[in-house]
Amino acid sequence: MSERLTIGKLGSATGTKVETIRYYEQIGLLPAPARSAGNYRTYQGEHLRRLSFIRRARDLGFSIDQVRELMGLADRREQSCMAVNVIANQHRDAITRKIADLTALAGELDTLIESCSRNTVADCRIIEALAPSLHSG
Amino acid sequence: MSERLTIGKLGSATGTKVETIRYYEQIGLLPAPARSAGNYRTYQGEHLRRLSFIRRARDLGFSIDQVRELMGLADRREQSCMAVNVIANQHRDAITRKIADLTALAGELDTLIESCSRNTVADCRIIEALAPSLHSG
DNA sequence: ATGCATCCTCTAGTCGCTAGAGGGTCAAGC
DNA sequence: GCTTGACCCTCTAGCGACTAGAGGATGCAT
Known part of the structure; x- marks a missing residue:
């Protein structure tokens, strides 16, 4: 029931490069996920939703700061x-x-x-x- | 007869910031001019012509590399x-x-x-x- | 056990400037 | 002659939004 995704799966599900996802985490745009025993990032539905939102807003030309603001409002x-x-x-x-x-x-x-x-x-x-x-x- | 310009004069004559001119020199877009006794850059007509060309092309949205190519062709x-x-x-x-x-x-x-x-x-x-x-x- | 894809962190590069630190030079006014 | 202030110098780091690479660990299939 709880979908667990590797960073690669999350990337292909949202059309985002792996490095970009890590970058979003680094700048605090996407929350850091739990880690597996082998230190792999394990994402869940909520991350997928957030990242989809981010990508969509970025595709519409919003800046990272604007996306941050929009996400705050969405919450x-x-x-x-x-x-x-x-x-x-x-x-x-x-x-x-x-x-x-x-x-x-x-x-x-x-x-x-x-x-x-x-x-x-x-x-x-x-x-x-x-x-x-x-x-x- | 040979107009000698400081970097500031060249800048205001072409609508270019002083830092930008030095940057253009650094990346080899604008040739390095002669220096005065006090180590000031001294520009001449040719530099003014080149920089005007660069600015115009940049205003038209050409990339630096495209400008470089255009200048090569112009020569x-x-x-x-x-x-x-x-x-x-x-x-x-x-x-x-x-x-x-x-x-x-x-x-x-x-x-x-x-x-x-x-x-x-x-x-x-x-x-x-x-x-x-x-x-x- | 071996190979290969995928993952990890860390650092540096991209483009076209822009800004700042920390100094040197020059022309004008007193 | 001396000061003031505008200008100039070099060098380095920063912007936005990633992208690329080194150098290594993990996971899964055969």
Whole structure:
């Protein structure tokens, strides 16, 4: 009834590298599990749940500190939703900004690539385009 | 006629921190300049050109290694355009992928935030939403 | 008993800087 | 000439979030 997992099993169950799991333990993100007679880490259901939570949040781009905060809130269910919502919204805003930045950057790169492909090899403008304030002086 | 710049001047001329310039020298991205009697770095026009190029490329999101490659190409002008185009296009593709990932992520976060704001504090679903494969079993 | 996968700890490396300690240099003002 | 303060020097360590490797122990199958 109590599932006991080696670190390797836990890793493959959650798509996490073994070293990463040990790292999470080291920084106090995942609680240290019991050890076997041979000093192997033996994980249980609760660890699997926690690590899944961590991976999911990391996949959504939350920082380790944000994950820590979210987990703290998840542990005390009452009154947590609003706080969680705040974190999620902050993160949502950051993503919106990042998308805007990348889109602008893609446009610049397109201009660069465009200007290059219009020219023959001999007089490529892409290098000058990368140092715009200098090829005029 | 030969403009001599201190590291501070070079920094403010290119929007680069002094430490960053020294770092670029350390990793061999910017050539080491001559030194004054008092052991100060003394930069000239060529350094300004190079550093401007580096900054511009970094702003466009090229990695240090890509910048190194681009600079190598810039030095040997002939036959460089196509190679530059390859690097720029690789980078453009990476950005396209990143934008797609972030957009998908924003959608997931919106669902998360939505599901939270629909509920009262007591039965917030956002935590469960973050560990999707576990709250069903 | 032997081989091999998996596990252990510990340390150092990755990327692109950034910050700090502990000093030396230089130009201006008095 | 002497002080002040901004700038410069080197060296080392830190950030986030892992990743990789050395050097060894354990567990399980044959």
